[in-house]
Amino acid sequence: MIKPTPNPPIRLFTVADGISTEDLLINLSETLASANALSCDLAFNLEGSKREEWLGVAQLIELAQLLADRVHEWFGPAITAA
Incomplete structure (x- = not known):
């Protein structure tokens, strides 16, 4: 019997637990900058x-960077204070 939907793909990469939100945002910004340069x-x-x-x-990619920057502006002070 053929399944109507395929199995979901196996995730090869994950984000380690315990990384701060600020570090995640910084990494996101660096990744977007690299993708934009490429x-x-x-x-x-x-x-x-x-x-x-x-x-x-x-x-x-630049639009995504603007969104990430806005999140960092909104939550940055709260992240740093935590």
Whole structure:
């Protein structure tokens, strides 16, 4: 019998327990910055629609960075004080 839905994928990576929220936000920001640099480098080596696609990816990453920065602004003082 064929299952109607596949098994969920096995998670290869996890976040260790006990890491502070501030450290998680810092790591998130560094990861987004790296992804943005990679996508921009790739975009600038391409032309036409592929370049535009990768610049779109870079823009999405920048938007995610703005969201992460806002979370850090809102909760940063509370995180540091804890």
